[in-house]
Amino acid sequence: MTVRNAQIAAVFDEIADLLELQGANPFRVRAYRNAARTLEAWPEEMAEWATQGRDFDALPGIGKDLAGKIGEILQRGTCAQLDRLRAQFPRGITDLLQVPGLGPRRVHALYHELGIRTPAQLLDAARAGRIRTLPGFGQASERRIAEAVAGHLERSTRWPIAHVASDVEALLAHLRAAPGVSEAMVAGSYRRRRDTVGDVDILVAAPPGHALADRLQSFDQVARVLAHGSTRASVVLRNGLQVDLRVVRPESFGAALVYFTGSKAHNIVLRGIARARRLKINEYGVYRTGGRGAGTRIAGETEASVYAAIGLPYIPPELREDHGEIEAAREGRLPVLVERADLRGDLHAHTDASDGHESLERMAQAAREAGLEYLAITDHSAGLKIAHGLDARRLLAQCEAIDRLNAGLRGITLLKGIEVEILPDGRLDLPDDVLARLDLVVGAVHSAFDLPRAKQTARILRAMDHPHFSILAHPNGRLFGTRGPCDVDMERIVRHARERGCALELNSQPERLDLFDLQCRMARDAGVPIAISSDAHRGADFRWLQYGVDQARRGWLEKGDVLNALPLGRLWKWLAATRTPGC
């Protein structure tokens, strides 16, 4: 059994939870949590490091002790310390920590005073009126806990970012229209353009004493109010999304934007740099802490002023994860991130010939209106029955139709392609002589998602070895809310793509956003081009490209890393070069 980084992180998180319940030194708890976050985000597997004899304490935040525990977890799947801690607490008690409003102290009290060890028992106790009897708890606490547990048991915790965009835009417009508001922006993971968000943070610049919490509550989508003070408020929208509002004076807007955009890890590093310079960063600005000028505010109106105050250039929000961006900023080697306007074409789209909803002509027109110069038509192949996939005869007929259409099109060129099924054994779903007549071949897995890692990886590697293979579509197969990613060895796939000279897709559909951000970075580092593709099934879907670009930026991609940022002439050359010689 190979132990993955995510499993090591889960062990460290559970240790952290149990140490918290035990009342351990909070900084010790934080060390475990930091280690878990580092491992989750690290692009290379520690199991691989172990076979290479590399030392785990080369990871940031991992010292001798945690390095030893990583080694132990790789061998046993757990570690002695976790075993000891588990023996001291009832199984599953850490679930209680997930209930909003319950932290370690209160869970400790609930367990020791009332014997509560599960969310269901907690709900029973709250309804029976037993919680209000505990010191430090009252009737209000009891009611809120009951609501939180009931909500916790049913609520989905994250949304694809595109699913909340219309609510967010409407709410921003509602807030901006309030008198006295000079700016309103989204912060948090939404602004960092993560693929999913758990809640939405909105920041507003307005004079002190402004009744913005009331303005928030008057938004017609608000279902209930969780909290409201003079500078903060939290509400839950009708769809269950939590929105946190913060109000600051205009002169603090930049500092507050840095603060609430995060990530938390990024901010902690910024504060460390500030401390070393005898400065303090909070949501109101950057302040001197030592000498005669102590307390003087030296920055904060803009984000750039905050970064400049600690000697750094502006860092784009998508990079603020403490994944090396601060070191890069210090050394002047921040990437110049790709932008939507850099995309010259789109290399994955469907028509009504398979499961798309519009004709060739309409898709071509919509692509041109989206500012694209070329569009690859890549309908499904026959193996995907549910999508009415194309067999060789229908595909060749479509090729002829594209040739005829191209002859009359202005401002857009259609490329002849296919999204061909990668069969479970790694063969492609169409004959070689048919694939040879296409401009590009996009290969995709739509079946046998649950193959074991070695077989799934070998299946994809074999498909990539096909002489006409161009791009691997949605490489993980994740469909948010439907299925998780396939178990594949992405490092091997990236290495193989480099050796084979083919590309990986970053699928821009909001439920996919696949490649993931860290994998984009891995591909970039390996020199493998990425196609940011819409996978459009109707003309309106070209708007998804923005979400793909957002994720590409999180993966540190520059224009030069993106295949469809090439002008058409250079794309033709790339496509010709990627075909294995002799075919």
Place this chain on the structure above:
DNA sequence: GCCGTTTTCGGCCCGACTGTTTTCAGTCG
């Protein structure tokens, strides 16, 4: 438990809100 431009010990980000407190602890982000 980690770490070093205050350095191998003594720090570790910091402020707002809530509830139950009568001055603050717990939780959250």
